[in-house]
Amino acid sequence: MNRNLYKGTGPLIKLIFRAQRFKMITWIVGIVLVTLSVAFSYPNVYQDDVSKKGFALTMQNPAMVAMLGPGYDEADYLITVGTQFAHEMLIFTIIAVAVMNILLVGSSTRTDEETGRIEVIRSLPIGRLAYLAASSIVISIANISIILLTGLGIYLLNIEGITFESALLYGVILGVGGLLFAAITAFLAQISSTSRGTTGLAFSVLVVAYLVRAIGDVSSEPFALISPLGWLVRTEVFIENAWWPIMLSLLFSVIFAVVAFYLNSIRDIDAGFLPTRKGKKNATAFTKTVFGLAFRLQTMKMIAWGLGIFALGASFGAVLGDLETYFSDMEFLALFMSQSTDFSMTEQFISLLMAIMSLICSIPVVMTILKLKSEEHHNRTENFYSRAVSRNHVLGSYMVLAIFESIFYLLLLAIGLWSTGITMMKEPISLSTATSGAFVYLPALWFMMGLAVMLYGVKPKIISLIWGYVAFCFIVVYLAGMLEFPQWLMNFSVFEVIPNIPAADMSWSSIAVLLLLTIVTLGIGFVCYNKRDLEG
Amino acid sequence: MNLVEVKDLTKKFGKFTALDRVNLSIEEGEIFGFIGPNGAGKSTTIRVLLGMLKPTSGQAKIFGKDVWHDAVEIHKEVAYVPGDANLWPNLTGGEVIDIFLKMRGNGSKQKRDELIERFQLDPTKKCRAYSKGNRQKIALISAFASDARFFILDEPTSGLDPLMERTFQECVLEAKHEGKSVLLSSHILSEVEKLCEKISIIREGKIIETGTLSEMRHLTRTNFIVQTKQPISELANFKGIYHLLENNDGLSFQVDSEKIDEVISYISKFGIVKLESAPPTLEDLFMRHYEGTTDSVGGVSQ
Numbered sequence: 001m002n003r004n005l006y007k008g009t010g011p012l013i014k015l016i017f018r019a020q021r022f023k024m025i026t027w028i029v030g031i032v033l034v035t036l037s038v039a040f041s042y043p044n045v046y047q048d049d050v051s052k053k054g055f056a057l058t059m060q061n062p063a064m065v066a067m068l069g070p071g072y073d074e075a076d077y078l079i080t081v082g083t084q085f086a087h088e089m090l091i092f093t094i095i096a097v098a099v100m101n102i103l104l105v106g107s108s109t110r111t112d113e114e115t116g117r118i119e120v121i122r123s124l125p126i127g128r129l130a131y132l133a134a135s136s137i138v139i140s141i142a143n144i145s146i147i148l149l150t151g152l153g154i155y156l157l158n159i160e161g162i163t164f165e166s167a168l169l170y171g172v173i174l175g176v177g178g179l180l181f182a183a184i185t186a187f188l189a190q191i192s193s194t195s196r197g198t199t200g201l202a203f204s205v206l207v208v209a210y211l212v213r214a215i216g217d218v219s220s221e222p223f224a225l226i227s228p229l230g231w232l233v234r235t236e237v238f239i240e241n242a243w244w245p246i247m248l249s250l251l252f253s254v255i256f257a258v259v260a261f262y263l264n265s266i267r268d269i270d271a272g273f274l275p276t277r278k279g280k281k282n283a284t285a286f287t288k289t290v291f292g293l294a295f296r297l298q299t300m301k302m303i304a305w306g307l308g309i310f311a312l313g314a315s316f317g318a319v320l321g322d323l324e325t326y327f328s329d330m331e332f333l334a335l336f337m338s339q340s341t342d343f344s345m346t347e348q349f350i351s352l353l354m355a356i357m358s359l360i361c362s363i364p365v366v367m368t369i370l371k372l373k374s375e376e377h378h379n380r381t382e383n384f385y386s387r388a389v390s391r392n393h394v395l396g397s398y399m400v401l402a403i404f405e406s407i408f409y410l411l412l413l414a415i416g417l418w419s420t421g422i423t424m425m426k427e428p429i430s431l432s433t434a435t436s437g438a439f440v441y442l443p444a445l446w447f448m449m450g451l452a453v454m455l456y457g458v459k460p461k462i463i464s465l466i467w468g469y470v471a472f473c474f475i476v477v478y479l480a481g482m483l484e485f486p487q488w489l490m491n492f493s494v495f496e497v498i499p500n501i502p503a504a505d506m507s508w509s510s511i512a513v514l515l516l517l518t519i520v521t522l523g524i525g526f527v528c529y530n531k532r533d534l535e536g
Numbered sequence: 537m538n539l540v541e542v543k544d545l546t547k548k549f550g551k552f553t554a555l556d557r558v559n560l561s562i563e564e565g566e567i568f569g570f571i572g573p574n575g576a577g578k579s580t581t582i583r584v585l586l587g588m589l590k591p592t593s594g595q596a597k598i599f600g601k602d603v604w605h606d607a608v609e610i611h612k613e614v615a616y617v618p619g620d621a622n623l624w625p626n627l628t629g630g631e632v633i634d635i636f637l638k639m640r641g642n643g644s645k646q647k648r649d650e651l652i653e654r655f656q657l658d659p660t661k662k663c664r665a666y667s668k669g670n671r672q673k674i675a676l677i678s679a680f681a682s683d684a685r686f687f688i689l690d691e692p693t694s695g696l697d698p699l700m701e702r703t704f705q706e707c708v709l710e711a712k713h714e715g716k717s718v719l720l721s722s723h724i725l726s727e728v729e730k731l732c733e734k735i736s737i738i739r740e741g742k743i744i745e746t747g748t749l750s751e752m753r754h755l756t757r758t759n760f761i762v763q764t765k766q767p768i769s770e771l772a773n774f775k776g777i778y779h780l781l782e783n784n785d786g787l788s789f790q791v792d793s794e795k796i797d798e799v800i801s802y803i804s805k806f807g808i809v810k811l812e813s814a815p816p817t818l819e820d821l822f823m824r825h826y827e828g829t830t831d832s833v834g835g836v837s838q
Contacts, residue, residue, distance in 0.1 A: 114664075194625070194664070278660050279628030287631060288638035297624060379622040386586050386616035386688075387639040390608045534588040 005265065008126035012134035016108050017141075023107075024142050027100040031174070032149045034475075035093055039154050041483055042085045052077045055084050062322035063349055066214040066315060068092075069233030070224075080161025082238030086170065091210075091233055092478075097146060097174045098181040098206050101139060105182045106199040108135040109189035119269060132186065132264050136257065139182045147175035166238045172246055177232050180249045181206065183256035190263035193272025200304060207308045214315050218322065228252065290389060291397040298368060302405060305364040309409050312360070313416025316353050320417075321424025323349060350417070350429065350437055351503035355477050355495050358441035359470070361409040362448045366466050368402040369452035373460045376535060391530050399453060399522070406445040414438040433502050440501050443514040444494040450521035457525030460535055537600055539564050539686060539717050540585070545594035547580055554580045556741040557594065562719060562734075567712055569732030570721040571822060577741040578721045579619070582690050585719075586616060598686065612641055615684035619691035621675040623663040629674050630659030636678035643682040651677040654703055668695035680707045687711060687718045693727065705731060725818040735818070737825050744825055752821050757790040759814045760799075765807030774799060786810065 017024075046052050056077040058064060065071065071087040109132065112118050118131055127133075151171030155164050185202040192198045209227040216224025217233075224230035231245035263273070286292035327345040372395065375381050384394050418434040448466070455463040476485065476493040490496045494514060499507040540562035547555040555577050562568045572578050583589045584596055587607030596603045598610045623632050633652075637643035652659055655673040663671065672695050679687060687708075693701050701724075708718055708731055722728050728735065729749065737745040745752060757778060762768075763786035771787070772780055776795035781788050786809075791799050 196626075279631070279662050281628070281630040281659050283627075283631035283634035283638075287627075288635050290639070293624075293635055297626070300626075379618070379620075380624065382586075382588065382618060382622065383636065384639065385588050385607065386611060386614070386618075387636065388608050388612040388641050389639050531590070533590055534583075 005127040005129040062319040094177040097178040101182040102202040105185040110198040111195035143175040143178040147171040183253040186260040310412040310416040313413040317417040317420030320421040348503040351500040410438040450518040453525035454521040457529035569728040569735040572738035613685040615679035617692040621671040625664035648681040761812040763810040
């Protein structure tokens, strides 16, 4: 190996760490804190064998298997509460760690190259592979920190039945899963010639890995084993503590990393391996409008998210049939449920799924408003405002686009759920049930958008706070019961305020309040945006 | 009425005063040069004129309308070229030009194609693939293809090759012949000298000099190179003589404009063999202001 290729890696490690430290530490602290606080609360949630058995029963439900992975044998849930914790938390924590790795690696590889930073570095007496090497080392340190902090943290919580090895393994699953996605992203950064392409492809890999695992876990185990997430949920951590998924993930991380380094060494700077096409000579009439331009700039994002959301809806729709059978098998439970409400178990599950999935739909909607912030930051809104275009026109166009997207995604979600549900279920849900179950969340998505517009209008820098709110809503939907949040705190999440149809009756008053709040936030946003200086 | 009228314009960012009571006026059909070192406030002034920054105090008007409140109305007849054109990386150059023309609401397709030809731009490439000079061409083409009355050009030629720079200068002069006005902010002083009738110099947020080039020259010194039969004895003692140097060509020095007569009649007694005089370049003027803080009388940079 030519040592000159890596000359200067040391100082670059420091540089990349400096550039990334804030993001990196926020991610690590967030992931570790959520993991530990949930682990801490579990022994209180499942105190007796009855509640543990109840949990086991719920978790064998195919929808839960699709969402969270196969889990353990029923008897295992009685051995240690760690099993409950791992089954409910592991897969989504792996995904969070993977997202962290994709974003951090993406920005310290292709983004730094695209913005010309690597060019400046390369002009110094520094090896050709040093930047990639430094970036890999920094991300490895981040993942090792996650392993140690979560591993030791869980061990020190002293939960009954959790050994040092099993606690460490839990951390290792997260860290190694992260490393694998870091290596995949580093590889994709060589293939694609843009930073958007890199992270876009990496997220597609993550989504596909999740869906393959979800379908495989429900219907065919070998199929699930195509996906790295399928391996990582099969360690049976806290019971069997199998290490083969770790070895397999490490092996593939090394393979992807080696290929990434090789490709990096043979390619030109700024070049990728995917071809670029020749573009249009003239703009279409649609692109020439502000709205059309905003639409055009978001097209790829809309297609990608639209496909992902449709696939998400479809894969849950696919398990609705199994779900039905499962519920009818458990007659006593079915009886119990139908006594207390007028709604079937399936309908109740659909409304829970809708809450979570519509929250996912809010992400691309909020991203559209964030796009305007990045346009301003890159001085591209200047192109509008030095011409005869008003601020209301620009912000309004992005708002209309966000509203359009909110309808688009929820519709795809409903159609996805319905299209596979209809083939799998004995008593299929109607399209209108699916659609109304999804569309009832429109006001929640609009409120999110209004909040984003308000933050952006007041000061573009603070718009990122919206992600804090999105994260809060996720925690409320997903963990509030577990963490025993008081109702007033939960009500801060708009997704709690929305009536859970089809499993509950429509409540127009809460919808009206949300719409009113949306109008207020939009109003503040537009007024402030018109009054402030443009940054960039 | 002046096309552009800026009165006591002040802009503060927190405690930092970026512009301190700036006054400017540009007439119809005038090419106005705006020069100053980096960070002096040129771009801030332009961004205020474009209604992107809100003045802290003072007044700025274009076409008699307030630049903040009537921005949209004003921009229908304003074309702006930034020093660094920030374009959408995934659109092609051709698309961006079309979008820009549409946003102003006027402009001619024929002129667009003609300018693409003149600036030798390939409009089918994605913006991310363009070099800085090519991105600059896109901004220039969409400005000159519009039928704006007023052009705001903020270091418009950065990254252009000398040939394209000449094409740019032709475009500016054509605009002037059509009776249009230009605000040209630039570091390339030869360009400003060639194109601009009136110039303002800004430093640390203040306008320190405004006038035509000849007015400004009047205030400064002329460069001389002289060879005489007999050596000139007492020149160093003359008032108004600076930077006196003896070299192979003879003596070189600078003279205050009002002392020229006196100095010439003195040196003519020594039998002139060669006399070269050159008016101060804009660079000389500019340098004098750059260095103004340390030497209030002025000193020409060597």
